[in-house]
Amino acid sequence: MPGIRSSTRSSVSDLVISHRAEAIVRPDRTGAHGVPVPVVDIEAERIAKRFGDTSIFADLSFRLERGKATALVGANGAGKSTLLRCLMGLIPVSEGRVRLLQEDATGARAAKLRALRSRVGLVSQKHNLVPRLSVLSNVVHGLLGHRGGPRHWTHSLAPAASRTAALQALDKVALGHLALRRADRLSGGQSQRVAIARAIVSRPEVIFADEPCASLDPQAGEDVMALFFDLARQDGVTVVFTSHNIDHALRYGDRVLGLAEGRMKLDATGDSLRSADLRGLYD
Numbered sequence: 001m002p003g004i005r006s007s008t009r010s011s012v013s014d015l016v017i018s019h020r021a022e023a024i025v026r027p028d029r030t031g032a033h034g035v036p037v038p039v040v041d042i043e044a045e046r047i048a049k050r051f052g053d054t055s056i057f058a059d060l061s062f063r064l065e066r067g068k069a070t071a072l073v074g075a076n077g078a079g080k081s082t083l084l085r086c087l088m089g090l091i092p093v094s095e096g097r098v099r100l101l102q103e104d105a106t107g108a109r110a111a112k113l114r115a116l117r118s119r120v121g122l123v124s125q126k127h128n129l130v131p132r133l134s135v136l137s138n139v140v141h142g143l144l145g146h147r148g149g150p151r152h153w154t155h156s157l158a159p160a161a162s163r164t165a166a167l168q169a170l171d172k173v174a175l176g177h178l179a180l181r182r183a184d185r186l187s188g189g190q191s192q193r194v195a196i197a198r199a200i201v202s203r204p205e206v207i208f209a210d211e212p213c214a215s216l217d218p219q220a221g222e223d224v225m226a227l228f229f230d231l232a233r234q235d236g237v238t239v240v241f242t243s244h245n246i247d248h249a250l251r252y253g254d255r256v257l258g259l260a261e262g263r264m265k266l267d268a269t270g271d272s273l274r275s276a277d278l279r280g281l282y283d
């Protein structure tokens with residue numbers, strides 16, 4: 001319906017004060033003779049996680065480079081989501097050390113952890129949008145950890161710069177025209193794209209995505225994955241994602257880590273693997 005669309009557009013454009021994107025500068029370190037040394041954004045050193053007496057994983061060590069996408073695969077219950085939450089500092093590890101963005105996330109004080117998390121984005125299987133609020137307000141929420149304060153609860157209270165950033169993020173997921181629609185009036189694919197906009201609005205340096213397209217039909221899932229990785233690569237974001245879709249893991253993962261029986265049973269580059277190589281993880 002062109003009439004409705006254009007009227008929505010004009011009310012959205014009223015909200016835009018300035019539409020200039022800030023460039024993100026994420027230099028690699030330069031070593032001897034000017035050769036770039038890859039920066040490690042996430043480092044796990046002999047980490048273990050237990051819930052009570054139950055060991056979920058133990059003795060995991062890996063280093064994930066800036067700007068790369070890592071797929072974390074494994075059977076249901078293998079511990080993928082738990083590992084993501086440990087890497088983000090949402091839950092503590094039982095042993096070992098996690099470094100996130102060159103900061104020690106193990107045992108960090110709450111304020112330091114909050115500051116670290118504000119540099120990190122999260123996309124989960126359930127998009128967790130606030131249903132009664134507008135799409136734009138939901139994206140503004142992505143700035144809560146960053147700029148903070150109750151002015152970020154709804155788009156109408158948010159400072160102009162925050163609304164502008166949210167609109168830019170919505171444009172990137174091609175949903176600028178739905179900015180004022182209630183979140184509960186969206187399709188599953190649209191909701192997940194809004195969740196991606198909410199995750200990227202604060203221009204995170206690292207994004208953790210836990211089964212970002214698991215609840216979508218195959219076509220919407222393909223679209224969401226392609227869009228998500230386009231955006232992440234454009235901004236040089238470091239991504240760790242879980243997926244039960246082996247094809248996605250191999251296609252979008254520069255590196256693939258496989259968890260089984262509490263150990264890292266696979267660590268390889270995506271392009272060196274075929275789907276048959278992953279079968280052992282699901283036995």
Ligand SMILES: Nc1ncnc2c1ncn2[C@@H]1O[C@H](COP(=O)(O)OP(=O)(O)OP(=O)(O)O)[C@@H](O)[C@H]1O
Nearest residue numbers: 051056074075076077078079080081082083242244
């Ligand atoms: N807070 C918790 N307390 C106790 N056990 C937990 C807790 N969170 C997860 N677990 C257990 O840890 C194990 C790993 O769960 P996790 O959700 O990390 O697996 P997953 O690999 O993400 O599985 P899926 O593919 O189904 O998402 C499971 O046995 C789960 O029951």
Ligand SMILES: [Mg+2]
Nearest residue numbers: 080081082210
């Ligand atoms: Mg999980």
